[in-house]
Amino acid sequence: MRLAELQTPALVVDPAALEHNLATMATALPGDRCRPHVKAHKTTALAARQSVAGHAGFTCATIAEVEGMAAAGLDHDLLLANEVVDARRLGAVVERGARVTLAVDSDTTVDAAAAGGVREVVVDVNVGLPRCGCAPAEAGALAERARSIGLSVRGVMGYEGHLMTVTSSEERATRTRDAMAALLAAHAEVGGDLVSGGGTGTWDLNHWVTEVQAGSYVLMDTAYAQLGLPFRQALFIEATVISVNRAGGWAVADCGLKALGMDHGNPSIEGAAVWYCSDEHLTFSADPLPSVGQRVRVIPAHVDPTVAYHAWMHLLNPDGSGVAESWRVDLRGW
Amino acid sequence: MRLAELQTPALVVDPAALEHNLATMATALPGDRCRPHVKAHKTTALAARQSVAGHAGFTCATIAEVEGMAAAGLDHDLLLANEVVDARRLGAVVERGARVTLAVDSDTTVDAAAAGGVREVVVDVNVGLPRCGCAPAEAGALAERARSIGLSVRGVMGYEGHLMTVTSSEERATRTRDAMAALLAAHAEVGGDLVSGGGTGTWDLNHWVTEVQAGSYVLMDTAYAQLGLPFRQALFIEATVISVNRAGGWAVADCGLKALGMDHGNPSIEGAAVWYCSDEHLTFSADPLPSVGQRVRVIPAHVDPTVAYHAWMHLLNPDGSGVAESWRVDLRGW
Numbered sequence: 001m002r003l004a005e006l007q008t009p010a011l012v013v014d015p016a017a018l019e020h021n022l023a024t025m026a027t028a029l030p031g032d033r034c035r036p037h038v039k040a041h042k043t044t045a046l047a048a049r050q051s052v053a054g055h056a057g058f059t060c061a062t063i064a065e066v067e068g069m070a071a072a073g074l075d076h077d078l079l080l081a082n083e084v085v086d087a088r089r090l091g092a093v094v095e096r097g098a099r100v101t102l103a104v105d106s107d108t109t110v111d112a113a114a115a116g117g118v119r120e121v122v123v124d125v126n127v128g129l130p131r132c133g134c135a136p137a138e139a140g141a142l143a144e145r146a147r148s149i150g151l152s153v154r155g156v157m158g159y160e161g162h163l164m165t166v167t168s169s170e171e172r173a174t175r176t177r178d179a180m181a182a183l184l185a186a187h188a189e190v191g192g193d194l195v196s197g198g199g200t201g202t203w204d205l206n207h208w209v210t211e212v213q214a215g216s217y218v219l220m221d222t223a224y225a226q227l228g229l230p231f232r233q234a235l236f237i238e239a240t241v242i243s244v245n246r247a248g249g250w251a252v253a254d255c256g257l258k259a260l261g262m263d264h265g266n267p268s269i270e271g272a273a274v275w276y277c278s279d280e281h282l283t284f285s286a287d288p289l290p291s292v293g294q295r296v297r298v299i300p301a302h303v304d305p306t307v308a309y310h311a312w313m314h315l316l317n318p319d320g321s322g323v324a325e326s327w328r329v330d331l332r333g334w
Numbered sequence: 335m336r337l338a339e340l341q342t343p344a345l346v347v348d349p350a351a352l353e354h355n356l357a358t359m360a361t362a363l364p365g366d367r368c369r370p371h372v373k374a375h376k377t378t379a380l381a382a383r384q385s386v387a388g389h390a391g392f393t394c395a396t397i398a399e400v401e402g403m404a405a406a407g408l409d410h411d412l413l414l415a416n417e418v419v420d421a422r423r424l425g426a427v428v429e430r431g432a433r434v435t436l437a438v439d440s441d442t443t444v445d446a447a448a449a450g451g452v453r454e455v456v457v458d459v460n461v462g463l464p465r466c467g468c469a470p471a472e473a474g475a476l477a478e479r480a481r482s483i484g485l486s487v488r489g490v491m492g493y494e495g496h497l498m499t500v501t502s503s504e505e506r507a508t509r510t511r512d513a514m515a516a517l518l519a520a521h522a523e524v525g526g527d528l529v530s531g532g533g534t535g536t537w538d539l540n541h542w543v544t545e546v547q548a549g550s551y552v553l554m555d556t557a558y559a560q561l562g563l564p565f566r567q568a569l570f571i572e573a574t575v576i577s578v579n580r581a582g583g584w585a586v587a588d589c590g591l592k593a594l595g596m597d598h599g600n601p602s603i604e605g606a607a608v609w610y611c612s613d614e615h616l617t618f619s620a621d622p623l624p625s626v627g628q629r630v631r632v633i634p635a636h637v638d639p640t641v642a643y644h645a646w647m648h649l650l651n652p653d654g655s656g657v658a659e660s661w662r663v664d665l666r667g668w
Contacts, residue, residue, distance in 0.1 A: 007668055039613055061614045082614060083576040083586075085627045105577055108626040130584050130609060130617050132577040161612065242417040243439055243466040250464050252417075254668075257639040263596040263611065275464060277597065278495065279373055279638050280395045280416060283464050292442040293419045304613050308592040309642060311667050333645050334341055334588075 001323045003316070008240040008295070009255040011306075011313040013219070015324065017234035018049070018315070021218050024230050026053040028204065029212055035059045035079060035196065037215030038331060040304050043313055044072035045327035050218065059196075059213040060331075063089050068331040070098040077101070079196065081157055081213060083109045083124065083132050084116075091117020101154055101194075105134040110146045120152045122194055125186040127158035127179040136182045140189030155194030158183035159213065164201030165223060173205040180208035200224055200231070221303040223264045235313075237267070237298040237306070239282065241290045251289050255298050256280040261305025268299045308332055335657045337650070342574040342629070343589040345640075345647040347553070349658065351568035352383070352649070355552050358564050360387040362538065363546055369393045369413060369530065371549030372665060374638050377647055378406035379661035384552065393530075393547040397423050402665040404432040411435070413530065415491055415547060417443045417458065417466050418450075425451020435488055435528075439468040444480045454486045456528055459520040461492035461513040470516045474523030489528030492517035493547065498535030499557060507539040514542035534558055534565070555637040557598045569647075571601070571632040571640070573616065575624045585623050589632050590614040595639025602633045642666055 006012075025034055036050045039061035047058060047069060057077035060066045066078050067089065075098030080090065083105055094100050094117055103124040104110045113121050123142050126133030134142055143153045160179040166172040180197070187195050198212035201224065206212060216224050219235035239255035253269075256279045260267055266274045272286035282298065290296065300306035307313070310329050317324040340346075359368055370384045373395035381392060381403060391411035394400045400412050401423065409432030414424065417439055428434050428451055437458040438444045447455050457476050460467030468476055477487045494513040500506040514531070521529050532546035535558065540546060550558050553569035573589035587603075590613045594601050600608045606620035616632065624630065634640035641647065644663050651658040 009668060082588075083626075085574055085576060106626050109576070126579065126582075130579070130582060131612065131615050132586055135579075135581060240419055242419060242443070245460065245464070245469075247469060248460075248464060252466050254416075257595060257597050257636075258642040261591060261596070262639070263591050278465065281465050292417075292440050302591075305591040305596070332592075334343060 003238065003320065003322050006238060006314060006323060008238050009259040010238045011310045012236050012238045013313060013315045014234050014236065014320070015315055015318055017232040018218065021220070021231045021234055022049060022053045025214065025217055026055070030054050032057055032211055035211045035213055036218065037061070037199070037213045038065050038069060040215030040307070041219055041313070042307055042329050042331035043327050044068055044074060044330055045325070046218065046313070047074050048072070057211070059215070062334050064333050065331045066090060066093055066100055070096065075099065079122065081159070081196070085109065085112050087112050087116025087118045094118060103132070103157055104142060104146065105132050107145060110142060110151070111149070113146070114149045114151055120154050121146050122154050122157045122192070122196060123186065123190050125156050125158040125183050127160050127182050127197070129159060129162040131161065133158060136186040139186035143190040153190060153192050155192030155196065156183060156187045156190050157194070157196035158186070159197055159199065160202060160206070161199065164199050165227065167226065169205070169227070172202060176202045176205050180206060184208060200229065201227060216303050219303050221264070222268050222299055222301045233299060235300065235303055237300065239296050239298050241292055241294045241296060244289055244292055246289060249289070250275060250283050250285050253282045253284065253296050253298065254280060255282045259306070259309055260300055261302040261308070263305060264301035267301050269296055270299070272296070337572065337654065337656050340572060340648060340657060342572050343593040344572045345644045346570050346572045347647060347649045348568050348570065348654070349649055349652055351566040352552065355554070355565045355568055356383060356387045359548065359551055360389070364388050366391055366545055369545045369547055370552065371395070371533070371547045372399050372403060374549030374641070375553055375647070376641055376663050376665035377661050378402055378408060378664055379659070380552065380647070381408050382406070391545070393549070396668050398667050399665045400424060400434055401427055404430065409433065413456065415493070415530070419443065419446050421446050421450025421452045428452060437466070437491055438476060438480065439466050441479060444476060444485070445483070447480070448483045448485055454488050455480050456488050456491045456526070456530060457520065457524050459490050459492040459517050461494050461516050461531070463493060463496040465495065467492060470520040473520035477524040487524060487526050489526030489530065490517060490521045490524050491528070491530035492520070493531055493533065494536060494540070495533065498533050499561065501560065503539070503561070506536060510536045510539050514540060518542055534563065535561060550637050553637050555598070556602050556633055556635045567633060569634065569637060571634065573630050573632050575626055575628045575630060578623055578626055580623060583623070584609060584617050584619050587616045587618065587630050587632065588614060589616045593640070593643055594634055595636040595642070597639060598635035601635050603630055606630070
């Protein structure tokens, strides 16, 4: 399909940037050193590319992501890096032959894992982000409880999410070291092979985990772009200019709040100033202003909640003139 | 289904609040005086309730919304209150027997309407919001161009979206009057029966339009709740507490950025303080803290982009203990 025929707004992926990102990660953190987080793209076709690049294990954030990855045959080693209080759907995935490991951080979630038919867990340890994870000092007791009811404990995980976008890489490194000291102390009590953590913001700073749960690196967004990482912007939203107000000095593209995760603020357009977004509109100024019908390329501020709005993601062909492959964003929902 | 069995996060609708909102609107602006905007809920089953309440015409924001409404048989009078540069899919809907009227604000969009097989248009007039709409002085010429190429011009529309959340109702009224003066001036040049505009924020202040394009009134959100409107919060997100940190004083629910439109800021939980949201998490404090497994009810800050993340919306039964009907959010995408 020619790009001009693509219904907008539409997620499009630059193939050169994608390949660069895949190769950069696979070279620096080959194989099991990176456990790509599928929440960033929610697309099994893209996960398959990460698998081809050498990463056989994946990180998931929802039960639906685990189910979808297993259904796509990418079920070698799926870690649900999140707590659930009803694990029966995960037990059913295990029953069908997938390897599923579940994060636990409380007696209730340990018991839910066993009751639901999950066989392997990691103890989720809080390393400073006010979110999930038990206190490091409680990790050993949780592991013991898990083992006592027949679960296999593969190790620990701890996500230093509060450090991902600390602008100074020096400060990011120091604080990551401190956070990981807490995780390693917990690991000493828990045992097991896995020390899982990290993300795109600390991918080259976190030397303490056995595997990095990076997700955003493969598509990127403007928030992570500020950190000077070696990954390139691979995801854009193709939009059409539907209205131009020359007297007022603005144009309107058909890419609004329902096509964009907005928690990191407005998206960007190269060479333009984004004024604001409404449900189905993006108002911007540029010099010169575009014409009605012209295409513009919007760069999302936060990749994960942007992708989750779209049913499809389109890989462009090398010269960008058309769509090479259309991938279903098949891991949406819960 | 019992509410406890519902997979979270999930959109749930309070039936009493819904009925109250439907009845309040149908009493104040009966029949064609209100043309409900489906972009707020994207659900034909809910549009059917609005139709039963007496509103036979609907406002849409996307081609997919028009197609879905027509497929559901709610095709009596569909207004796409937005510009498109390729109207062929709309022409196909007209061909199948639906009445579709399209907004136009430029020569290009007038020509696209005719080329795509749309037969009826309204001239979209800019009334102060930096978005779509021609200048009031250009409306007459656009109508002439449209008629000259065989289109029927039903009138004008103009959306005072910049006034919807002006907190003072007096200021909202004054500025709406001024905005509508511009729309009526354009209407004098354009002719036709329709003067379409307004929204939930000006539903009782805009006395100049022939029909109000209100959408949010039926489900509501915390942004509109601040205006003291007579509509009640009918939409909530049912979420499950998956982690509690008693030492830190916070709990985590499974309702994050992919379940919530965030452009109006954080959602609310009654009796709790919301700290922040991440992809699949909402961290909050409350006294007392809940327990893991307990349910909480989250109130979105902005209804439209919240609904667009969900595949289903569940109408509760009168006592709130279970799900009476599950409605597909079938108007998503483009």
